[in-house]
Amino acid sequence: MPPAARTPLTRDRVLRAAVRLADKHGLEALSMRHLAATLKVEAMSLYHHVASKDELLDGMVDLVIGEIELPSATGDWRRAIRGRATSAHTVMLRHPWAPLLLVSRINVGSNMMRYIDATLGCLRNAGFTWLQADRGWHAIDSHIYGFTLHMLSSPIKPEEYPSAAAQYLPMLPAKTYPNMYALTKLVAEGKHDGKEDFAFGLELILSGLAQLRKKR
């Protein structure tokens, strides 16, 4: 009796398994041996489908980028860019390991290229110059990645901010850090939720861009 026929390994199956593993157990759990085990295969077999671990990571990132909703080239540019940014933010929260890889390596996968091209096109159609579109795109993406990374690095969940603030308040030297103390106190008392607000910074950038367009 032959062993149960297994679906053959493909590059795509490897990449998807890697994303699943990183989603569930974090990037640090993503070793070639671990990944191979989830596919019921030995580590070295993976190298028939990806050249190296770095290439694996590149593929994972591009897969995730592909989940982001592209901005439509026509219609309200502000709405389109906002939608794209929000979608990117949401996707990153679904794959918390992704933003770190995104900012720490060059990514030139086809999904990434399409993503940038669509954004540039949207801003150009809105009437921005190439210079403005280029810099605008950078500013928006800096916010997306910077903000999301900052948010993900905190071990405390937003729901727990008030209780955490109450817990840490007594340890915070009020003399040395008067402003942090005051702010933490407000959070502990429930007068400020302390939640990070992705939209806040995004809207600052969007209205800044809108003003540029008027002045042109």
Add this chain to the structure above:
Amino acid sequence: MPPAARTPLTRDRVLRAAVRLADKHGLEALSMRHLAATLKVEAMSLYHHVASKDELLDGMVDLVIGEIELPSATGDWRRAIRGRATSAHTVMLRHPWAPLLLVSRINVGSNMMRYIDATLGCLRNAGFTWLQADRGWHAIDSHIYGFTLHMLSSPIKPEEYPSAAAQYLPMLPAKTYPNMYALTKLVAEGKHDGKEDFAFGLELILSGLAQLRKKR
């Protein structure tokens, strides 16, 4: 004859050597064995001064944060915040490994605390609400880290953009990525330097904040 008396190892000396090593050869070259070697000592000896490699990294980050110029609490808030942001950006370029550590771990070193406290104080003195100061600070730092990371991840130096653009242009499928093609062409022709502009996004955020203050 006794061996040449060596200056004794201290936590501070270890941290500074680590920063120097990372500056010169990158984070990936910073192993405990390597670091120990630069101090003419064995790897395990370092553990008398730092509890773990993670703690070492925390210490390095806080050392770097200490190099950032604090915003003055009085005077023009916009100028103060701009100065702080620019200083942070400059410091990160001096220590290119730092922003990655900054966004991928919680940092509660004393320099970091002082840095946040001063920023909050500056914005409060400028007349912002606690909510605005909190979110404003987040928006600005998201830009600083997001932008700097993005910039550092590119292997091509700004001076080389035109020649690199000219080199890659023929390989870029104009049909699939029309906007990237057009933009790359402009760079290749010297009509757009393609340089990232840290100040561009920063000013968008600053003027957005300024408008908030007016409306209050």
Add this chain to the structure above:
DNA sequence: GGTATAGGACTTACGCTGTAAGGGAAACGA
């Protein structure tokens, strides 16, 4: 001065990592 104590550096060893090198069986094309 002699002795106890503590601290700092050492050696050894373990389990983990990515991956280079090559073997062996099964499937496929001529």
Add this chain to the structure above:
DNA sequence: TCGTTTCCCTTACAGCGTAAGTCCTATACC
């Protein structure tokens, strides 16, 4: 039928962080 190719395998290596234990030396005290 016989290569040839395709996949997956085993083995091995150098490097990693660090737990555990040893040893030397500089200081503190009687």
